[in-house]
Amino acid sequence: MGGHDTRSEERDRERTGRTNRRDFLLGSAAALGLSAVPASARASAVDGRPRAMQAEEVATATSAEGMVSSVHPEATRVGTNVLEDGGNAVDAAVAVQFALNVVQPHGSGIGGGGFMLVYSADEDVTYAVDNRERAPVGADPEMFLGEDGEPIPFDQRHMSGQAVGVPGTLRAIDVALKRFGTRPLERLIQPAIDLASPGFREATVDAYLAEVIAEEVDNFNDAARSVFAPGGEPLEAGDSLLQPDLADTLELIRDEGVEAFYRGEIAEAIAETVQDTGGTMTTNDLAAYNVTMDHPEYVEYEDVVIRTMSLPSSGGLTVGHVLKLVESFDLGEYGPRSTEKYHALAEAFHRAYADRGAYMGDKLFADAPWQGLLDEEYLAERRDEISLSTATEPPWEPGDPWAYQPGEPYRTSPLVADPAEMARSLDAESAETVLGMLAALLAVSRSDAGARAGAAAGRPGPDRATPLAADRGQTTHFTTADSEGNMVSWTSTIEQFFGTKMMVPGYGFMLNNELTDFDATPGGPNEVRPNKRPLSSTSPTIVFRDGEPFMTVGSPGGTTIITTVAQIIQNVTTFGMGLAEAIAEPRIYADDDPELYWEDGVPEGVREELSGLGHAIQDESVGLGNAQAILVRDGEYVGAADFRRAGAVGAPES
Structure with a gap:
């Protein structure tokens, strides 16, 4: 459940x-x-x-x-x-x-x-x-x-x-420390400053990093190349990893807090770098960012309760979906390297990823059938498609978890009749931010059941990054x-x-x-x-x-x-x-x-x-x-x- x-x-x-x-x-x-x-x-x-x-x-x-x-x-x-x-x-x-x-x-x-x-x-x-x-x-x-x-x-x-x-990492650090921490940020950031600063406890390049640098050096911008391939030669394992600019940035965050990143000179540098390479990010986008704090999704599997991330991470629902699909096959009777175990997992993976691609997105924009996906009757329906004696053939179509989801997919009506009229009363900077946020909220209404069904039908396989x-x-x-x-x-x-x-x-x-x-x-x-x-x-x-x-x-x-x-x-x-x-x-x-x-x-x-x-x-x-x-x-x-x-x-x- x-x-x-x-x-x-x-x-x-x-x-x-x-x-x-x-x-x-x-x-x-x-x-x-x-x-x-x-x-x-x-x-x-x-x-x-x-x-x-x-x-x-x-x-x-x-x-x-x-x-x-x-x-x-x-x-x-x-x-x-x-x-x-x-x-x-x-x-x-x-x-x-x-x-x-x-x-x-x-x-x-x-x-x-x-x-x-x-x-x-x-x-x-x-x-x-x-x-x-x-x-x-x-x-x-x-x-x-x-x-x-x-x-x-x-x-x-x-x-x-x-x-x-x-970016959200620094906001998470700020929120987590304020809510749960016992030590100030300036103390916790100092070891990283020392590792980045020449002449202190300098970091060194390990074999893994050296290989990745060698593979990516031709794709770096000039700033990255100057750090990871000084003089044009990629750093090798054992070399010092000198990062004085990063040390200065971390010192600025130590002294001024995370607002130096989201509103100060660092924000301006980020926006300029993004815009110079074809992006649209502005300092307003950075200033408006915040994290969300929520309760994780959970699934009961055998004798444990698994808690992991909710949407927009598909991890919680899909990890739970996979494990619940194979739970009743009693795979412990076959052994960890048995044909039956690997076969059942592969069949579960095919179905869970088909559902993932069809139904999941940012939960503030798309209403995912999260209860339906983990409903026992829906899981039994999907599990009945799996036989331990043969593999099913592609394509693996998504199921219909909406049939097991309480209620109907939600709709969201426009908040104001004319957002542009509202924005005209604001200064230019505020208007840009407000219009963007309203556009994002109104987009929820476009993520209706018809769009989801269209996406689910004939959805292509993953566009692999590598x-x-x-x-x-x-x-x-x-x-x-x-x-x-x-x-x-x-x-x-x-x-x-x-x-x-x-x-x-x-x-x-x-x-x-x-x-x-x-x-x-x-x-x-x-x-x-x-x-x-x-x-x-x-x-x-x-x-x-x-x-x-x-x-x-x-x-x-x-x-x-x-x-x-x-x-x-x-x-x-x-x-x-x-x-x-x-x-x-x-x-x-x-x-x-x-x-x-x-x-x-x-x-x-x-x-x-x-x-x-x-x-x-x-x-x-x-x-x-x-x-x-x-x-x-x-x-x-x-x-x-x-x-x-x-x-x-x-x-x-x-």
């Missing part, structure tokens, strides 16, 4: 009979300190096709005092130091985010956004902090179409100013926990590696290309609209068992995020794996295209059987995702960092 978080949390409180979790972690800790991925694991992961690995090669740590897991040892060190200094999980997460901007500038940063879950132990409530980028006021549904009316090729549109969404075999996990995920029981699961991104490949000159940070997550062709629930948030696959997740936080998990990887998170949860709950084993287990991926992708470790005989059932098995293996996770076990945290990139876990010393 699906629904919003509030009802489920009330039910959890009834089960446990208490609402305060401050005593949730008790006892002595066996803190292992900072644990990085072994060198052998890093070497195999760099080319994007990791060899099959064992659970022992996943970086792990155990502690009751707190935990940090991120993609980079320096970022993990920074977050761990915050916990040792008495900060809480949110403080540590903020410090990690700033540090990642320096050491992993290709994956996330202040020029992007993301989704953040916070479990507050005092309140026994989980909050979703949505800092997804928004389209500027000047955005248009047809802005990614060429003169011939066809979508502009992705390689072109993702490096233009039109692709840049209004071939999946080469998509090694853009974006980054990290997770933190503290001794009081607070937990954070945060996925942060600038979309493609290095986003638009544009650095803001003089300020040292990259700009996202998130607006390419909108459908290039207008007409569906995920079409471009002013102030709208594009659909995402981001799935930061907190899992509960018996009313208590049990596990956090998340991953980068574009649309593969959903399947990665679902499989890790299934590995732990259905197959009884430990956290490291669940992360190391080879994964598969499919969507509403026929291809089935697989990682090394999926047995050759099983692949042959899957092909015999009718699946379109790819010839070569790929790497899928890069999970960071924390599990609660016997009053202690177990942290784990995926070997697929150079992740690290850390715990405060007891």
Whole structure:
């Protein structure tokens, strides 16, 4: 059964009979300190096709005092130091985010956004902090179409100013600290300043970053090239990563707060950079941006409750949809590397992604049938289409969850008869902002059931940003926990590696290309609209068992995020794996295209059987995702960092 978080949390409180979790972690800790991925694991992961690995090669740590897991040892060190200094999980997460901007500038940063879950132990409530980028006021549904009316090729549109969404990361930091934090921003940003500043604790280039720089150097603007390829030569592994402009920017934010980014000189520089490359973003768009704080979606699966993001992230609904579709097949009876398991998952993926594409978008603009998608009768109807003895043939059409959704799709009437007349009474700057916001709100009325049905019929397969075999996990995920029981699961991104490949000159940070997550062709629930948030696959997740936080998990990887998170949860709950084993287990991926992708470790005989059932098995293996996770076990945290990139876990010393 699906629904919003509030009802489920009330039910959890009834089960446990208490609402305060401050005593949730008790006892002595066996803190292992900072644990990085072994060198052998890093070497195999760099080319994007990791060899099959064992659970022992996943970086792990155990502690009751707190935990940090991120993609980079320096970022993990920074977050761990915050916990040792008495900060809480949110403080540590903020410090990690700033540090990642320096050491992993290709994956996330202040020029992007993301989704953040916070479990507050005092309140026994989980909050979703949505800092997804928004389209500027000047955005248009047809802005990614060429003169011939066809979508502009992705390689072109993702490096233009039109692709840049209004960044949300700093707003999330500001809101989260004010609502949950215990340390001031100026203290949490300082380690990142030191990492970026020449002559301090300079960051160095790791093997993964070096490879991405080499691949993207020809696409960089001059500002980015001067940092990542000084003198024309791309930085190599082991080189110092000197970023004095970024250090100055972070110092300005430290001294003046986030308003320096959204209203001051940084905002002016962002708007100028975007407009110079064909975009429409203005300083008004930046000044108007704010995050939303909501309750996450939830789904009950086996003996756990899974809480993850609501729309515009499709992660919550689609992770839940996949797991509920396979729940009644009793896959635990077949084993984690059985033909039956992979087959059932692939069939569930095909249907869940068909529904995702047909019905999901920004919930402020498109009325998605979120209850219908997780309704037991609808799930049974979709599940009846799946046979364990044969694969179904494409195309996989979306179902009709509206038949199981209470009520009718909503309509929204215009708020004023003539918005332009209203705007004439305002000054030019205010009028521009008001007209844009009204246009965005009025667009809801255009996202009616007819438009959704038209989009669902004959919807094309995904317009892949990069071939999946080469998509090694853009974006980054990290997770933190503290001794009081607070937990954070945060996925942060600038979309493609290095986003638009544009650095803001003089300020040292990259700009996202998130607006390419909108459908290039207008007409569906995920079409471009002013102030709208594009659909995402981001799935930061907190899992509960018996009313208590049990596990956090998340991953980068574009649309593969959903399947990665679902499989890790299934590995732990259905197959009884430990956290490291669940992360190391080879994964598969499919969507509403026929291809089935697989990682090394999926047995050759099983692949042959899957092909015999009718699946379109790819010839070569790929790497899928890069999970960071924390599990609660016997009053202690177990942290784990995926070997697929150079992740690290850390715990405060007891």
